[in-house]
Amino acid sequence: MNLQEPLSIDLEKSIRENKTHTYLFSNNKKSVAAYQESMAKAVRMISNHLLENEKPFSGASLSSLKEKCDAVSLYDDQQHSIDYVLEELKELYVNDVINFHHPKYIAHLNCPILTPTLVAEAFISSLNSSMDTWDQSTGGTFIELKLIEWTLRKLQYPTNGDGIFTSGGTQSNLMGLLLARDHYIKTHYNMDPKMDGLPSEANKFKVLCSEISHFSLKKNLSLLGLGQNAVVPVAVDKNYKMDVNALKKTIQQQKELGNIPIAIVGTAGTTDFGSIDPLTDISPIAKENSLWFHVDAAYGGGLLLSKKHKQKLMGIGLSDSVTIDYHKTFFQPVSSSGFFMRDKSFVDYIKYHADYLNSKEQEDEGIPNMVKKSIQTTRRFDALKLWMTLRVMGADTLGQFMDSVIENAQFTAQLLQNRSDFEVLNQPEISAVVFRYTPYNGNDSSYCNLNSYIRKAIFNEGKAIITSTKVNQTVYLKFTFLNPLTTATDIEEIIEMIVHHGQHYSSNN
Incomplete structure (x- = not known):
């Protein structure tokens, strides 16, 4: 075919009638219908995930997740229905995703997100404006x-x-x-x-x-x-x-x-x-x-x-x-x-x-x-x-959310300071608390091993997620509060998890 010539009528018709081309996002009824149906299915899956999962993490191992993904071939060029691919995605990713929205996720600087932002994301991705120039963004x-x-x-x-x-x-x-x-x-x-x-x-x-x-x-x-x-x-x-x-x-x-x-x-x-x-x-x-x-x-x-x-x-x-x-x-x-x-x-x-x-x-x-x-x-x-x-929502609501997470951090620092089995390093200025579990008279090396074990055990269990850091080469645990829905009860339960896993480690070492 001469590439300088327009598409033949037969070829153009073939392209338009090809089912896979309904997935090209465009202004025809088949494309819009595919978009609406696919998005509805995705929203249902995400909604069900939120309602059915009560933990911030499933506890799945690195090796098991890698094995699932390795079993998928991208080289056979097979086409699958959106239902098939969504179910596959559920197995590979959604079931074991880290749920930052969960009130017992208090690890890194990951915040829960707001529903209006998800509405915005639909427009951002679907209309796909590029912000570099006026004639692409208006x-x-x-x-x-x-x-x-x-x-x-x-x-x-x-x-x-x-x-x-x-x-x-x-x-x-x-x-x-x-x-x-x-x-x-x-x-x-x-x-x-x-x-x-x-x-x-x-x-x-x-x-x-x-x-x-x-x-x-x-x-x-x-x-x-x-x-x-x-x-x-x-x-x-x-x-x-x-x-x-x-x-x-x-x-x-x-x-x-x-x-x-x-x-x-x-x-x-x-x-x-x-x-x-x-x-x-x-x-x-x-x-x-x-x-x-x-x-x-x-x-x-x-x-x-x-x-x-x-x-x-x-x-x-x-x-x-x-x-x-x-x-x-x-x-x-x-x-x-x-x-x-x-x-x-x-x-x-x-x-x-x-x-x-x-x-x-x-x-x-x-x-x-x-x-x-x-x-x-x-x-x-x-x-x-x-x-x-x-x-x-307005800016004041966001400000109130900030006040709430700061109050959680201050509550936690005070709670831990009142206990004899924890050492707290900082009085939180925003929403982070750095501390370690010290239930016995040990040295830094033994405390490092103990607190490292606690972080890993809590992550693998999946009921909460916290993190750790090093201060002067010594391991400490860290809470970072960014969820206004985290309650005093959530915080107390996580501390009890730390104590539970710490006691388990101590009894076996």
Whole structure:
């Protein structure tokens, strides 16, 4: 067939009549019917899963799940009905999925999600807008811009601020460090890093952050060509917050070593402890030393909506840039995150014009092509989830949810502190509690083995999910509360599980 010619009438008819082509989402009755039927079946399966499963995890082993998946061949090119594939999916995934919505899931920073966001997801996936350019997103662009403006106002950033939705905190932190690096280069060197790369002194660039800040800082500095050693850890105080005096001393030490500090990263919600660095005190130190000030509020950003606790983020609006994960403390599905900057002119450090996508002429016309602010090109309309949430539920409800999970953390810390068989490391500032079970006079090594066993035993049992971490190379257990439906009874029952498995371990060792 000559590829320059249109399809023959017979071939076009064959394609239209082929049953499999009803699964191409399009504006014909067969396609719409297939969509409605398939979605209805999926919703029924998910709903039944929620109603029938009373545990956060089935307890299935790694080997059993791998064996099930290995038994499926993707190379025979067989076609199956949607019913067959859904039942297969139930066996391979749904029956053993981790149920983050369960009130006894208190492990990682995974939140339960809101029904309006699931409605939004149907539109996001089905209509499949791409947010890089106006001619692919139309009204979606203005919804995202409205939410950016709303968040900037919550941050108390100036009216000249700007932002963009991202895939998560790691990407947002990457953008903050990218802007910090290039701002320093543009300010201190006669070169454009976008065109000319890095100056020879770049191997001396240093970024100062808390010694318990997120690992993404090291990962991102490696990607930015500065290396993981560009991270300079600053000591924390007894409350696991950055020590301001140690920060001043560390900056001076780095300068004396001939290194070049370019930025400070404050953390508003460390992963383990939920601790918040003294942002108001860090800001003048950054200004005095002409350093970029980025705040990683991936975890703590939800405090912006809390009437009881928002003062804990005092000083966040003094920063140059901020990371916020809506898919943590705004109860949004993954992924939904944002990066914000106090001055929209900083966009110039990442802006690029492609003639086929966002030409300079379009920008001069005032066409809002969002790709200029993002390190992604194709990008989902994830902003719609937050939009639906705010329009259906309002921000105050989210703030009340935050208050509830903080109360759970404070209750738990007090409960454990009142017992002689637990050691609690932190007084929770957000919703994380770090502790260990210490029922006897043991050493760190024996306690590490005991608490490691407890975490694994609880996970394998599936009645609750908690996690563990290491502090000074010592194993501790950790609760992270993000579910407003978790009750005092749930917490007490999980603690009794810890005691039960701990006693079982002790009696057998």
